[in-house]
Amino acid sequence: MPTAYLGPSGSFTEAALAGLQVRPGEAVPYPGVRQALDAVRSGAADAAVVPWENSVEGAVTASVDALAHSGDLCITGETLLPVQFALAVPPGGSLSSVHRILTHPHAHAQCRTWIDTHLPHADFLTSSSTAQAARDVANPGNSRVDTAAIASPNTLRRYGLEVIAENIGARPDAVTRFVKVARPNKRLAPPTGADRSTMVVPLAGRVSDLHDVLHEFVRTSVPLTSVLSRPSGTGFGGYSFLLECEGHIDEPPVGSVVASLRRRNARTVFLGSYPRATPTLTPAPAPNSPLTNSLTGSLTPRGETL
Numbered sequence: 001m002p003t004a005y006l007g008p009s010g011s012f013t014e015a016a017l018a019g020l021q022v023r024p025g026e027a028v029p030y031p032g033v034r035q036a037l038d039a040v041r042s043g044a045a046d047a048a049v050v051p052w053e054n055s056v057e058g059a060v061t062a063s064v065d066a067l068a069h070s071g072d073l074c075i076t077g078e079t080l081l082p083v084q085f086a087l088a089v090p091p092g093g094s095l096s097s098v099h100r101i102l103t104h105p106h107a108h109a110q111c112r113t114w115i116d117t118h119l120p121h122a123d124f125l126t127s128s129s130t131a132q133a134a135r136d137v138a139n140p141g142n143s144r145v146d147t148a149a150i151a152s153p154n155t156l157r158r159y160g161l162e163v164i165a166e167n168i169g170a171r172p173d174a175v176t177r178f179v180k181v182a183r184p185n186k187r188l189a190p191p192t193g194a195d196r197s198t199m200v201v202p203l204a205g206r207v208s209d210l211h212d213v214l215h216e217f218v219r220t221s222v223p224l225t226s227v228l229s230r231p232s233g234t235g236f237g238g239y240s241f242l243l244e245c246e247g248h249i250d251e252p253p254v255g256s257v258v259a260s261l262r263r264r265n266a267r268t269v270f271l272g273s274y275p276r277a278t279p280t281l282t283p284a285p286a287p288n289s290p291l292t293n294s295l296t297g298s299l300t301p302r303g304e305t306l
């Protein structure tokens with residue numbers, strides 16, 4: 001069964017597949033995060049790999065929102081990928097000819113300082129991924145020398161574009177975390193001793209609510225690794241908190257936190273326990289080449305609505 005990923009080929013998400021033990025022959029590109037997740041929901045794919053969080057720009061909210069509220073999918077693994085950005089134009093273009101930039105919003109945000117300095121008047125057009133931006137700028141049908149794409153330098157060259165600026169991201173050490181998502185499975189992969197757990201807790205807006213939730217982690221000494229609030233979309237004041245912590249639900253401290261959060265609010269969603277990825281210093285490789293960053297184990301945790 002294939003694994004869906006945010007494509008097209010050449011995306012950073014494709015480069016992250018090897019770190020999640022997905023072989024190139026098993027991977028199928030989808031035009032968006034939602035489409036990749038829907039492929040898992042419908043059974044067209046066994047799993048999906050989507051960008052989740054970046055060390056410079058924070059959460060990829062499109063992925064978080066598409067996953068957090070449904071409760072019908074779970075996270076089974078994660079990997080970290082160093083990302084570097086370059087700017088490229090169709091052959092014949094130059095920096096002075098660029099008036100429009102296409103890329104993914106997360107790539108744009110990480111290159112904002114460089115863009116403000118070198119192309120302060122360029123318009124930004126959103127692409128569904130960095131590789132889609134490269135493909136659109138290279139497409140002979142709409143290729144204009146006044147339009148540039150931001151993606152990995154290898155991807156830009158692979159699509160036939162001329163790289164005119166490299167390392168344009170704000171941080172050379174930027175890292176993106178990607179997650180692998182699957183349908184819930186009754187058998188949860190056992191704890192490895194270095195796991196992460198992800199859950200979503202709806203809060204009604206009382207001042208004490210967030211305090212009480214955070215107190216659960218203090219009470220059990222479970223280290224929180226991230227806290228993200230997202231509006232529930234039902235008027236002001238309603239929020240869901242995406243909480244990530246160290247540990248595994250089958251270990252007493254995390255199991256006890258999740259059980260208490262569930263008692264507090266039955267709509268708490270447990271999204272999975274899976275091995276934590278360890279950072280490496282290897283830059284993003286060329287598309288389709290083997291990666292060196294890795295994650296142990298092949299996993300089938302259950303995701304359950306608590």
Ligand SMILES: O=C(O)C(=O)Cc1ccccc1
Pocket residue numbers: 006010011012013014051054083104106107128129130131176
């Ligand atoms: O995978 C891609 O190519 C994306 O566009 C998502 C993304 C954007 C920026 C950093 C990492 C992943």
